[in-house]
Amino acid sequence: MEYKLDFRTYSDALKKNKLLGLKCNDCGTFTCPPKMTCQECAGTDLEIVELSGNGEIVTFTQTFVAPQGRECEAPYTIVMVELDEGPWTMGNLIDIAPDKINMELIGRKVRLGHKVFPGDTYSDGEAARPLFSFQI
Amino acid sequence: MRRVAVVGTGHTRFMFNSPKTEVEMLAEASMDAINASHLKPKDIRAIFTGNVLGDFSEGQGMVQSYLANDIGCFNIPASKFEGACASATMAIRDAYMWVASGFYDIVLVGGTEKATAMGTPLATRTFAMFGDSRYEYPAGFTFPAFFAMEAHLYSKKYNVPLERLKEQMALVSVQSHHYGMKNPHAQFHKEITVDKVLSGFMVTSPLQLLDCCPFSDGAAAVVLASEDVAKRLTDKPVYIAGVGQASSGKMSSQYKYLPRLRARELAVKQAYEMAGLGPEDIDVCELHDCFSIASIIAVEGLGFAEFGKGGELWEKGETKTGGKIPVNISGGLKAKGHPIGATGASQLHEITRQLRGELVDEGRQVAGAKVGLVDTLGGDGVIVNLILKTD
Ligand SMILES: [Zn+2]
Numbered sequence: 001m002e003y004k005l006d007f008r009t010y011s012d013a014l015k016k017n018k019l020l021g022l023k024c025n026d027c028g029t030f031t032c033p034p035k036m037t038c039q040e041c042a043g044t045d046l047e048i049v050e051l052s053g054n055g056e057i058v059t060f061t062q063t064f065v066a067p068q069g070r071e072c073e074a075p076y077t078i079v080m081v082e083l084d085e086g087p088w089t090m091g092n093l094i095d096i097a098p099d100k101i102n103m104e105l106i107g108r109k110v111r112l113g114h115k116v117f118p119g120d121t122y123s124d125g126e127a128a129r130p131l132f133s134f135q136i
Numbered sequence: 137m138r139r140v141a142v143v144g145t146g147h148t149r150f151m152f153n154s155p156k157t158e159v160e161m162l163a164e165a166s167m168d169a170i171n172a173s174h175l176k177p178k179d180i181r182a183i184f185t186g187n188v189l190g191d192f193s194e195g196q197g198m199v200q201s202y203l204a205n206d207i208g209c210f211n212i213p214a215s216k217f218e219g220a221c222a223s224a225t226m227a228i229r230d231a232y233m234w235v236a237s238g239f240y241d242i243v244l245v246g247g248t249e250k251a252t253a254m255g256t257p258l259a260t261r262t263f264a265m266f267g268d269s270r271y272e273y274p275a276g277f278t279f280p281a282f283f284a285m286e287a288h289l290y291s292k293k294y295n296v297p298l299e300r301l302k303e304q305m306a307l308v309s310v311q312s313h314h315y316g317m318k319n320p321h322a323q324f325h326k327e328i329t330v331d332k333v334l335s336g337f338m339v340t341s342p343l344q345l346l347d348c349c350p351f352s353d354g355a356a357a358v359v360l361a362s363e364d365v366a367k368r369l370t371d372k373p374v375y376i377a378g379v380g381q382a383s384s385g386k387m388s389s390q391y392k393y394l395p396r397l398r399a400r401e402l403a404v405k406q407a408y409e410m411a412g413l414g415p416e417d418i419d420v421c422e423l424h425d426c427f428s429i430a431s432i433i434a435v436e437g438l439g440f441a442e443f444g445k446g447g448e449l450w451e452k453g454e455t456k457t458g459g460k461i462p463v464n465i466s467g468g469l470k471a472k473g474h475p476i477g478a479t480g481a482s483q484l485h486e487i488t489r490q491l492r493g494e495l496v497d498e499g500r501q502v503a504g505a506k507v508g509l510v511d512t513l514g515g516d517g518v519i520v521n522l523i524l525k526t527d
Contacts, residue, residue, distance in 0.1 A: 007271070009269045010272075033268075033271040033386070033389075035385075035389070039389055047258050049495055051165045053426060058289065058292075059285040059286075059288045059394075060288060061281050061284035061285050061288065061290070061340045061341050061342075061343075062338075062340065062341040063278060063280075063281055063284075063337060063339075063340040063341075064280070064337070064338050064340060065255075065256070065260060065278070065280070065339045066258065066260070066276060066341065067257065067260045067261035067264050067276070067278055068257035068261040069257075069261065070276060071257065073276060074276075076276050078275050078276060078277060078281055078285065080285055080289075080387070080388065082391070087168065087388070087391065088388045088391035089271075090271070090275050090277060090387065090388050092275050092276065093184050100340065103288065103291065103292065103298055106288065106292050107506040115287045117274035117275075120261075122261065122262075122265070123269060123273070126331075127270055127273075127274040128274070129271075129274035129275045130275075
C-alpha cells in the first residue's frame, strides 16, 4: 500500500508555503504531519488537503545547545503549533526578540512560512519545515 | 509461563571518558554478574544486549557477538535491542519472556554505552536521532527540547507557575545528587543546591544544565534464570513479577495527550496487572529522570501522584528513603549517570540490591523494601516497565 502523502511530496509543497495534510473520510480528523493512516482512527480512506497554516502556539523552547553542524543557528526557538484544523505541528518561530521568549508565547496566533534544512551527513537530503511568525 | 528471577548482577562505574571499550565494559559487568550467580560462561544459553550508539562513538556495531566471544560464551545466540535509552530494559523484557516460556533456563542481559567519546556536539546530534528525523529534526529538535517543551506545556496545562515548577525540578536534581554521593558507581559525587541548579547555563528553556542528565560511559548486566534454577543458585532470588512495554510516535502525533505520556501509562498498567499489584504496593522506584521535569511527569504516569501534582512529592520529601515512594535512591540518571544502552540493566541492578537489603552500608537502603519498579523511557516513543519482588 502506497502512502497517500509521503514526506518528499509534503516537503516540496511546503517549499511553496503550502502545508499539506490528510483528511480522514471516516472520522473527519486532519492528520499533519502526514502518515500512512489517520492519527485518530487508523483509517486509510484519506484525502490530501491544503491546511490554512494558521494556528496557535501550544508550547515552545529556546535552544542554546545545538546539535553538531547547527551551532550557528543557536539560539533558536522551536514551537509546537495547534493548527486551526486540529493537528499539532512543529516548526521554528521568527520575528521575536530573544528576551521576549517566555510563557506569554503560549496561545499566540501564528501563521505559516517555511525554511529548508539543507541536511547533513546523517540526513537523507534536505527537508523543509514550518517557520511560524505572529499573525498581525 | 514459568517464574523468572534475577540471580546475579554486575555494574561498572559510570563516568566521563572511560579508558575501556564498550565491549570491555560490558564484559566486565557480565563476568561480575555470572560470577555473582555462581555460574560459568558455558552455563549461559543466550545473550540479550542494549547498545545504541556504538557505531558513532567507537565505530563498533554488533557488540553482542563480540561480548559473547570475549567472555567465553562461545557461539551462543546473542541479540541486540535498540530502543534508544530504554534499550537494555527492552532486552530484559524479551529475555524474561524467553525464560518464562521455557525456551531457555539461564540467560545474560546487559547494556553498554560510551557516549562521552562523541563529545557534546555529536552526542547531541545522535541523541536527536530519537526524535522524528524528517518532520521534527529540521526545526532543530533535540532530546532536551522534547522535555523542555513538555515543561512549558505542563506549567500551562496544570496551572503550576513556571517559577514554582522550576523549583520543584531543581529539588529533583538536588535529591539525585544527594543519593549519588552515596553510590560508589555514580558518575557525580557532589552535592548541589537549588540555587546552583537555577543559576546554571540554559540548555534549552526552561532546562538548565543541572536539569539534564550527563552523557556517560558504563555498563551493567544481570543473569536471569527460571525459578527452579535460581533457587539452586541463590538464597535471595528477586522475581520479575510484571513487565510492560508500549510505543508512541513523534511528539506532534501525541498532541492532545501531552504532557502525559500514554506509552508509560499503558506499559505500567500491563506490569501492574501482570503482577497483581498497584502503585500503592511499590516500595522503591528507579525511574527515567533524563531531565528533572521527566521525573515529575513519570511519578504521575506511574500512579504515585495526581496529574499536575508530581513535584509536590519532592517538595514534601516523599521521594526520599523513608518517604511515601522512594525514587532514584541510586542517584538516578542525573547523578549516577546515563550510559543509554546500559541504563535499564543498571536500574534493575539497583532494585535487585534494594530488595536484597544490600545497601545498608552505603547509607541508602529503603528499609524493608519488598517490591520495586523500574521505569525506562527511550526517545519519544518507547517506555518499558518492570516490577520486581522478593517472593
Ligand atoms: Zn479517522
